[in-house]
Amino acid sequence: MNSIMPLLSQSARLPLRFSCRIRHFHIQQKKLAVELTRIRYPNLKRGPYANVCDADISNFEKLLPGHGRVITDVNELDGFNTDWLKTCRGSSQVVLRPKTTEEVSALLCYCNDRRLAVVPQGGNTGLVGGSVPVFDEVIISTQLMNNIISLDEVSGILVCQAGCILANLDSYLKDHKFTMPLDLGAKGSCHIGGNLATNAGGVRLLRYGSLHGTILGLEVVQASGVVVDCLSSLRKDNTGYDLKQLFIGSEGTLGIITKAAILCPQKPNAVNVAFLGCDSFNRVLDVFQKSKHMLGEILSAFEFMDAASMDVIQKNLKMHNPIADFPFYILIETSGSNGNHDEEKLNKFLETMLSTQLVNDGTVATDMSKIEAVWSVRERMAEGLMHDGYCYKYDVSLPLLKFYSLVEDMRRHLGSRVTRVVGYGHVGDGNLHLNITTPAYSHEIMDLIEPYIYDWVARHHGSISAEHGLGFKKKQFIYHSKTKSAVKLMQAIKKLMDPNGILNPYKTIPDAS
Amino acid sequence: MNSIMPLLSQSARLPLRFSCRIRHFHIQQKKLAVELTRIRYPNLKRGPYANVCDADISNFEKLLPGHGRVITDVNELDGFNTDWLKTCRGSSQVVLRPKTTEEVSALLCYCNDRRLAVVPQGGNTGLVGGSVPVFDEVIISTQLMNNIISLDEVSGILVCQAGCILANLDSYLKDHKFTMPLDLGAKGSCHIGGNLATNAGGVRLLRYGSLHGTILGLEVVQASGVVVDCLSSLRKDNTGYDLKQLFIGSEGTLGIITKAAILCPQKPNAVNVAFLGCDSFNRVLDVFQKSKHMLGEILSAFEFMDAASMDVIQKNLKMHNPIADFPFYILIETSGSNGNHDEEKLNKFLETMLSTQLVNDGTVATDMSKIEAVWSVRERMAEGLMHDGYCYKYDVSLPLLKFYSLVEDMRRHLGSRVTRVVGYGHVGDGNLHLNITTPAYSHEIMDLIEPYIYDWVARHHGSISAEHGLGFKKKQFIYHSKTKSAVKLMQAIKKLMDPNGILNPYKTIPDAS
Structure with a gap:
């Protein structure tokens, strides 16, 4: 039976959105260290950079006086050397923690003169290996620059x-x-x-x-x-x-x-979230089109996930599906300045979706804790996938009509060799997150996925990285999304602005040759 | 008496918005040619570029076969050599009108090899002399690239x-x-x-x-x-x-x-425009703050003009003020997906503005022709100012609290030497258009305005060009808004991407020296 009803009690018990993320991060830190990047990718060559020596460490300590600003302890270094996904690990021997712009300037000036390679690191939550060293680059962390x-x-x-x-x-x-x-x-x-x-x-x-x-x-x-x-x-x-x-x-x-x-935009006075079930991906697209027309300026998010994604949430994270089982789920958020107007728009929209059978079932959340609970179903996906073991992560832009075919093709292509192939993401931006999991990293699986996926995306005029960037893992595939003349100009700009190539080497764009 | 009422009949008789702009353009074309830029600015030196010769013209004709694609007729050239404001005039001897990217590429390849300087030109509506030659640069027009x-x-x-x-x-x-x-x-x-x-x-x-x-x-x-x-x-x-x-x-x-x-965003289903009168600029700012809170996501424009601007509209363009006389006027536009909701938000907002006496009078337009009529009061300002003779045009960003003080200071600074000093612009973006008019161009007046205005803006941490760019007229003042290290990097990028400096020389950034 079709029903749009207030969020059921089980979803109200879901944990809140960002506290979970932090907790999970610490759990992961306790696991065993992952294979070193230079061992996993044996063809990589270290660049012509100097090695950090004792004199460098004392100079860093002079530039950053005070406790805990120059980290060389092996146990402490491990978290900075390893990415959040546990797929890349560098072997840097020093982390620098400046507090001011002037200190960053002094550190870079020194590293540039010494030809020491550097990797800048923020929260180290990147998904393409961009924020950790590949070899022994000096890590400059922004942890203490938080004013x-x-x-x-x-x-x-x-x-x-x-x-x-x-x-x-x-x-x-x-x-x-x-x-x-x-x-x-x-x-x-x-x-x-x-x-x-x-x-x-x-x-x-x-x-x-x-x-x-x-x-x-x-x-x-x-x-x-x-x-x-x-x-x-x-x-x-x-x-x-x-x-x-x-x-x-x-x-x-x-x-x-x-x-x-x-x-920064005004904080909206009213936020509503609807979580909907759909029979097919084509209907997801129809609902998206209608939402743009009927919700217009108050539409603030349009996310989708497939049944395989919901399975991750239920089995790996022990969370509940807020509605019945469907092949596809949609999360719609509205935010606006007038709660009554927004509710009227959203109700009219949902009535239309149900009466035209574009949507089969759904639930609406209006108070903040329930809104956060519904959002966590979508936002904890990356975390849930890691429970399977190793996650091959792809983040592509595609024309909407081709959007989900890639997931279906990949499922056929890989068959039972992998644990699962899931698709979710930002329909509103044409941005698909395609994730494949296996119990552990496997070169053979990797070779089955790449360059298959990049060729597929290029053939359909998509982008091989919608929002995650190229980092270390995708840099060699840039030509699938960019022309030679564009990459050549990027290389010339890199050479102009960092003639010694000390800044985040082995990442983002291929070396000019 | 405070009254918010439907647009009065006189404003309905105002001409529509963009047809006027085109008509005016043609009237201007018939006026006498303005002083050549190289004569008005005698200290300028022509760059080390080749001169266009007969062989170049025949080569251009080979690259752009067909009628009217290589223009060398002196009468035709005049419109391309002179800017819309009639403040800059170059002496180019040839206009090229490619139709395709390949033709633009062939032309630039040729000009670069021959060291011929080039000025790209679109609709030639720029306000800082950026779209016309300074000396005899070849003009590449995009007029025929309109698919x-x-x-x-x-x-x-x-x-x-x-x-x-x-x-x-x-x-x-x-x-x-x-x-x-x-x-x-x-x-x-x-x-x-x-x-x-x-x-x-x-x-x-x-x-x-x-x-x-x-x-x-x-x-x-x-x-x-x-x-x-x-x-x-x-x-x-x-x-x-x-x-x-x-x-x-x-x-x-x-x-x-x-x-x-x-x-491109969805076309809004409903558009409303309110034209309001205010006693002081501080009240304009209060109304802006309130409009952000009460109109939120449907606020699509917030423009202001002062009484001196209204005078231009009334005296020079013979248009009517849609409301009574006030020191300041505000134009607010809303656009959204639900007309009833938007009207309710706007009415509530206007009632609050009147009851708190932030606004003294106003009129609302909801049908398209009246909306366009109200907009034309704001949009024909640039045209109205030119009727005074010469217009010294400034387009600055300033923190809102300092926004109008510049107009008042400039009025005191120039006194009766000028026809008028008017202020209008995009309050919502912190962008003030300050315009000063005189019967004809005067070096003395210019010296009174510049660098006075740029020093003032720099002192208040503003930008000397919010949206018009630097072009030819403001390039030497870039350091009032950008640091030396930033300009140095711009120069290095220019050198990298255009080593012979053929593209729009004498504009935007100072030459590296």
Whole structure:
């Protein structure tokens, strides 16, 4: 029977959204260390960089006086060397924790002179191996750069250091009736600097647009140590080239972001979430089209997940499905300035969806704890998948009509060799998260997936990385999404801005040759 | 007496919005030619470029076969050599009108080999002398590159050539229930390529954000003739550096934009415009704050003009003030998916504004012709000012609290030497248009205004060009808004991408020295 009803009690018992993420992170830290990247990828060659020596360590200690700012303890280093997914592990011998832009500048100046390779690290929540060393790069962490500098309460412009945690910024803003223009599952530990360096997308992009539009200014330290101050906190500034754009999404290969000015939208007065069940992916697309027309300016998220994804949530995380079983699920969020108007729009929309049988069942959440509970079904997916063992993670953009065919093709292609193939993601942005799990990493499975998936995406004019970036794991596939002339220009810009190639080597773009 | 009433009949008689703009353009063309830029600015030195010779013209004719594609007729050239404001005039001897990217590539390859300087030109509606030659640069016009290539009706992604006129794109989209994310007074003649090259702002930026967020892809021809294809029509694509961002706002100095992919929002079902009168600028700011809270997601424009601006509209354009006389006027636009909801929000807001006496009088327009009539009061301002003779045009970003003090200071500073000093602009974006008029251009007046205005803006941490760009007229003042290290990096990027400096020389950034 079709029914749209208040959220059932079982979903109210689901844990809240970002606290889980942090807890999980610590659980993972206790597991055994993963294979070193240089061993897993034996064809990799270390670049022509100097090795860190004792004199370097003493110099770092002079540049960063005080306790816990230069970390060399092997046990402490392990968390910084290993990525969140447990798929990459470097062997850096030192982590540096500056507090100020001037300290970042002094460190880079020193490393550049010494030809020491560097990997900038924020919350280390990246999914493509971009935030950990490949060999023994020096890690510069933004952990201690976590000051909020200012908030203009008229314009909503927030200025902060790069190491602020996304969730902390959002909760600070809430007290001042604003909200962050981006939100993602890792919000409890990711740093805003890392979000910017990787041009993070997330669930609010549909509503507030990309960081290229919402970031008003950046302060960045170049490889040479020179500080580029583009920290304008003005909504409009057309004086010369918009340099900050170059750093957004360059994954720490062109400079280290130290401060940002962010245009923050008003905190919505009313938020509603609907969780719906659908019979086919075509119906998911129809519901998306209708939601754009009927919910218009209040639509703030449109996410989908397939039945295999729900299985992960139920079996691996012991969470409940808030509705009956369906082949596809949709999560719709609205947010607006007038609760009554929003509710009226949403009710009318849901009635239409049910009466036209585009949607078969659903539940609506209006109070914050229930909204967070429904969201956690979607946001804890990455975590749930890791319980299977190893997760081969793909994050592609595709034209909507081809969106789910890739999951079906991949399932056929891999058959029973893998634990599961699941598809979920941001329908509103054409962004599919395709995940494949096996009990442990396997070269043979990897060879079956890549370049098969990249060829598939390129054939359908998609992007091989919608929001995760290329990092270490996908850099060699850039030509599947970018032309030779474009990559050549990227290489020339890299050479210009980091002539010694010390910044995050082995990542993002192939070396010029 | 306070009254919010339907638009009075006199405003319904106001001419419609963009037809006027085109008509006026032709009237201006008939006036006498303005002083040559190289004579008005005698200290300028021509760069080390070749001179166009007869052999070049025949080669251009080979590259662009057919009638009217290589223009050398002196009478025809005048319109291309002179800017819309009649403040700059170059002496180019040839205009080239390619139709395809391949032709642009062949032309640039030729010009680069021959060291011929080039100025790219769209609708030639720029306000800082950026779209006309300074000396005898070859003009490459996008007039014949006006094809719409595709529109994805699910996602609203439009792909078109650079020479499409903004208003034409908007009216094409309207038929498909979408709208352009930008709108500005010059829409009847400006080209989308020029909008992108100058990172045009306009009246919808408040709602839909900047072009850095709404442009998904660009195709660009570099100085060497190499085509850089970043024409992704995906909402998300994090594969390598986001090169297209470099070209947005680089004013044709890094490459010529040939195609664009634009994310177009849904056409709103309901649009309302309110035109309000206020006693003081502080009240304008209070009304802005309240409108953000009470109108939230449906607020699509918040513009202001002062009494001196209204005087221009009434005296120079013989248009009527839709309400009584006030020191300040506000134009608020809402657009949304549900007319009843929007009207209810707007009425409640207006009632609050009147009852708290933040607003003294006002009128509301809901049908399209009246909405366009009210908008024309704001949009024909640039045209009205030109009736005074010469217009010194400034377009600055300032913190809102300092926003109007600049107009008052400038009025005191210039006294009776000038015809008028008017202030209007986009309060929602912190963007003030300050305009000063005199019967004819005067070096003495110019010296009184500059660098006084730039020092003032820099002192208050503003931007000396919010949306118009730097072009020819403001390039030397870049250091008032950007640091030396930032400008140095811009110069290095310019040198990398256009080593012979043939693209739009004498503009945007100072030469490296």
